[in-house]
Amino acid sequence: MKRLCVGLIGYGTVGQGVVKILKSSRAVFRKKYGCDFHVKTIVDRIIHKKPTAELNARYSKRPADVLGDPDIDIVVELIGGKQPAKSIVESALASGKDVVTANKDLIANHGIELFALANRTGRHLYYESAVGAGIPIIKTISEGIAGNGFDAVYGIVNGTCNFILDEMTTKQCSFADALKDAQRKGYAESDPTLDVNGVDSAHKIAILANLAFGKLVRVRDVHTEGITHISATDIAFAEQMDLRIKLLAIAKKDGRSLDVRVHPTLISTRHSLASIHGIFNAVYLKADKLGNAMLSGEGAGQMSAASGVVSDLINCANAPAGPINANNPEQVKGLTLRGIDNIECKFYIRVQAKDEPGTLAQITTILGRAGIGINSVQQAVHEVAAFVPVILLTDYTTERTLRRALNAIQALSNIKGKPVAIRMETLW
Amino acid sequence: MKRLCVGLIGYGTVGQGVVKILKSSRAVFRKKYGCDFHVKTIVDRIIHKKPTAELNARYSKRPADVLGDPDIDIVVELIGGKQPAKSIVESALASGKDVVTANKDLIANHGIELFALANRTGRHLYYESAVGAGIPIIKTISEGIAGNGFDAVYGIVNGTCNFILDEMTTKQCSFADALKDAQRKGYAESDPTLDVNGVDSAHKIAILANLAFGKLVRVRDVHTEGITHISATDIAFAEQMDLRIKLLAIAKKDGRSLDVRVHPTLISTRHSLASIHGIFNAVYLKADKLGNAMLSGEGAGQMSAASGVVSDLINCANAPAGPINANNPEQVKGLTLRGIDNIECKFYIRVQAKDEPGTLAQITTILGRAGIGINSVQQAVHEVAAFVPVILLTDYTTERTLRRALNAIQALSNIKGKPVAIRMETLW
Numbered sequence: 001m002k003r004l005c006v007g008l009i010g011y012g013t014v015g016q017g018v019v020k021i022l023k024s025s026r027a028v029f030r031k032k033y034g035c036d037f038h039v040k041t042i043v044d045r046i047i048h049k050k051p052t053a054e055l056n057a058r059y060s061k062r063p064a065d066v067l068g069d070p071d072i073d074i075v076v077e078l079i080g081g082k083q084p085a086k087s088i089v090e091s092a093l094a095s096g097k098d099v100v101t102a103n104k105d106l107i108a109n110h111g112i113e114l115f116a117l118a119n120r121t122g123r124h125l126y127y128e129s130a131v132g133a134g135i136p137i138i139k140t141i142s143e144g145i146a147g148n149g150f151d152a153v154y155g156i157v158n159g160t161c162n163f164i165l166d167e168m169t170t171k172q173c174s175f176a177d178a179l180k181d182a183q184r185k186g187y188a189e190s191d192p193t194l195d196v197n198g199v200d201s202a203h204k205i206a207i208l209a210n211l212a213f214g215k216l217v218r219v220r221d222v223h224t225e226g227i228t229h230i231s232a233t234d235i236a237f238a239e240q241m242d243l244r245i246k247l248l249a250i251a252k253k254d255g256r257s258l259d260v261r262v263h264p265t266l267i268s269t270r271h272s273l274a275s276i277h278g279i280f281n282a283v284y285l286k287a288d289k290l291g292n293a294m295l296s297g298e299g300a301g302q303m304s305a306a307s308g309v310v311s312d313l314i315n316c317a318n319a320p321a322g323p324i325n326a327n328n329p330e331q332v333k334g335l336t337l338r339g340i341d342n343i344e345c346k347f348y349i350r351v352q353a354k355d356e357p358g359t360l361a362q363i364t365t366i367l368g369r370a371g372i373g374i375n376s377v378q379q380a381v382h383e384v385a386a387f388v389p390v391i392l393l394t395d396y397t398t399e400r401t402l403r404r405a406l407n408a409i410q411a412l413s414n415i416k417g418k419p420v421a422i423r424m425e426t427l428w
Numbered sequence: 429m430k431r432l433c434v435g436l437i438g439y440g441t442v443g444q445g446v447v448k449i450l451k452s453s454r455a456v457f458r459k460k461y462g463c464d465f466h467v468k469t470i471v472d473r474i475i476h477k478k479p480t481a482e483l484n485a486r487y488s489k490r491p492a493d494v495l496g497d498p499d500i501d502i503v504v505e506l507i508g509g510k511q512p513a514k515s516i517v518e519s520a521l522a523s524g525k526d527v528v529t530a531n532k533d534l535i536a537n538h539g540i541e542l543f544a545l546a547n548r549t550g551r552h553l554y555y556e557s558a559v560g561a562g563i564p565i566i567k568t569i570s571e572g573i574a575g576n577g578f579d580a581v582y583g584i585v586n587g588t589c590n591f592i593l594d595e596m597t598t599k600q601c602s603f604a605d606a607l608k609d610a611q612r613k614g615y616a617e618s619d620p621t622l623d624v625n626g627v628d629s630a631h632k633i634a635i636l637a638n639l640a641f642g643k644l645v646r647v648r649d650v651h652t653e654g655i656t657h658i659s660a661t662d663i664a665f666a667e668q669m670d671l672r673i674k675l676l677a678i679a680k681k682d683g684r685s686l687d688v689r690v691h692p693t694l695i696s697t698r699h700s701l702a703s704i705h706g707i708f709n710a711v712y713l714k715a716d717k718l719g720n721a722m723l724s725g726e727g728a729g730q731m732s733a734a735s736g737v738v739s740d741l742i743n744c745a746n747a748p749a750g751p752i753n754a755n756n757p758e759q760v761k762g763l764t765l766r767g768i769d770n771i772e773c774k775f776y777i778r779v780q781a782k783d784e785p786g787t788l789a790q791i792t793t794i795l796g797r798a799g800i801g802i803n804s805v806q807q808a809v810h811e812v813a814a815f816v817p818v819i820l821l822t823d824y825t826t827e828r829t830l831r832r833a834l835n836a837i838q839a840l841s842n843i844k845g846k847p848v849a850i851r852m853e854t855l856w
């Protein structure tokens with residue numbers, strides 16, 4: 001029986017979930033995994049809720065009480081954000097402790113230094129809950145399908161956005177109404193900015209790109225668009241064409257270049273990712289040996305995140321001595337990052353066009369001259385209005401080319417407002 | 429750098445895939461995982477296709493050339509079936525070698541003895557490819573979400589059946605036509621019996637039940653029904669009600685009893701499992717801490733299975749010394765297996781009823797007297813025929829009760845043929 005002494009830094013919702021699991025499952029873990037976790041010290045600025053006495057933990061406001069304690073084998077960092085989390089993790093690794101963290105901000109921004117430090121000190125750094133909470137995405141990429149290279153990773157990694165888009169799809173409501181609903185249900189923060197503007201997803205795809213492609217991708221390298229501009233109109237038109245809008249976090253290799261981006265994306269309603277509903281998360285992997293695979297599940301919430309932390313603890317307890325190289329985002333030679341301007345996509349375009357002869361010809365002429373192929377055109381002929389929506393699905397074209405063409409279309413006298421353009425992905 | 433000497437027994441499609449990966453990815457594996465695999469000996473009755481000389485392996489027809497070779501660290505067993513696979517694995521473990529196998533038959537029928545042996549000898553026994561080929565189902569249940577208990581495991585674990593049902597759904601064709609199509613495409617054997625009668629799925633759910641619930645489930649304990657009796661008619665009616673027929677392998681805990689079964693099952697078209705198309709496999713887990721999660725992917729084929737074997741090799745190379753208790757199907761106290769008679773399900777029922785007043789009343793009276801609640805009734809009123817289909821969806825009832833009621837319905841004079849009954853599952 002391995003007896004492992006745990007120091008917990010950050011005692012919020014997830015930390016309390018972790019303690020709950022370690023307490024309630026202690027007998028099972030001893031029997032099943034041969035390890036006995038003892039939470040010796042819990043650190044937080046304020047301890048709002050002390051666990052019952054049987055846990056027999058010490059409470060402190062000073063991380064040093066964990067970091068300086070030679071008894072403690074594993075530090076669980078759950079305070080989030082860059083600092084003091086970074087210093088805490090560094091100090092723990094440097095003093096010979098293993099670390100489990102759920103901190104996406106830390107891993108996305110400082111993973112490379114921290115993994116290098118863990119390798120130098122021969123310690124483990126586990127971070128399953130940083131992406132998709134307890135869904136074993138990190139474990140799957142690094143171990144579950146070890147031996148595979150990747151062609152692409154597509155993620156629905158923000159439950160708030162997925163809930164909002166799903167609500168807009170099923171209830172045909174506006175973004176604002178769906179957001180209010182998400183807030184009422186506790187699926188969105190009162191300030192939902194970092195979720196709905198895609199920044200949260202950008203952190204997560206940076207982590208996954210580093211891991212899957214062995215290429216350092218910084219958060220600032222990720223082209224990021226959110227979902228605030230998505231309208232119920234476009235969702236409805238898309239559904240008519242068997243397409244569904246999801247906020248996808250994408251890392252895709254094309255030859256020797258890698259593009260990493262987050263944006264609303266139209267995918268086939270028949271694809272598995274289209275059936276990820278509500279606050280669920282999913283990651284769709286194109287692996288070079290296994291083929292296509294998907295993981296999905298509850299990617300947020302106290303017990304899901306706590307589950308990921310506990311799995312990390314168990315795996316850490318049963319890990320071999322020495323560093324795990326698979327976690328290192330090494331610089332792969334010759335793989336370069338491709339900027340958004342040079343990415344080729346198919347596009348969904350909607351323009352509000354004056355319902356008169358010649359308008360469609362003008363639009364298609366502009367696209368044709370730009371070399372943009374058109375796969376389908378649909379005009380809402382039954383609407384009685386001066387301006388009616390025209391929907392065009394293009395063939396592959398670069399962002400740069402498309403944007404120029406859209407500017408030209410917008411300048412036409414018989415067009416109202418700014419054309420809407422949404423990228424499409426063929427995932428099979 | 430760990431140098432690991434591998435002996436491969438069984439050099440068919442999967443074995444050749446494994447050798448291909450180990451050759452082509454050698455440099456990557458050395459760098460990324462710190463391990464260097466050397467395939468020293470390849471055993472098969474006939475070596476059809478020798479790998480190129482650079483592999484530098486020895487070929488033999490005698491397993492003893494692997495088992496008796498003290499150089500060999502890991503034995504990869506890929507001959508399938510119970511014997512001589514069992515003796516080979518036993519001999520390998522007993523002589524201090526780790527084992528990787530893709531043999532579902534062996535693990536489902538003899539897992540308990542083999543895991544016990546591995547524990548006694550302190551060796552590892554990995555078997556990822558035994559279920560869902562390279563999809564990391566075993567790894568996820570045993571490590572990826574370590575710390576979770578399970579309420580249910582639902583699997584689409586036979587690609588042939590899923591392809592056939594998917595074809596029947598999308599092309600509205602018969603079972604026979606879909607099977608022919610599957611055979612043409614190489615997705616079904618010329619003798620597809622063990623796939624379409626559910627026996628293959630039964631092996632896999634026995635393995636998953638053992639692993640997830642820590643309860644010994646033998647293949648003979650799994651109530652098994654195949655898909656040969658599924659008709660295009662029922663698929664069409666189901667789709668009209670937003671239900672889809674899948675061959676599900678189910679292991680479900682209800683209080684202190686566990687039921688394990690394989691049968692065609694109606695699920696909501698909105699559920700993720702409904703969007704598993706073609707030959708894809710999926711496992712949907714109800715975990716007590718993580719919540720609901722799903723893994724899906726290519727669950728068959730040379731490279732997917734070889735991917736699973738290679739992942740096992742890498743994980744085996746990086747595993748800590750000593751036994752892994754999580755793989756043991758231990759006898760959990762007080763958990764009993766529930767027979768099919770006592771399982772409660774909702775049912776889809778279709779009867780061919782004479783289109784005359786009073787028929788429906790007779791049917792519903794029989795169900796009512798049996799205590800079976802009816803959630804919906806649908807009669808195809810527009811068909812001009814002496815007998816028209818009547819579709820009933822029941823509330824929860826036991827198999828036993830339902831069967832008695834169906835016998836009574838079948839005995840009615842205004843009913844033609846045997847009523848069709850398909851179980852339904854609510855998976856959320």
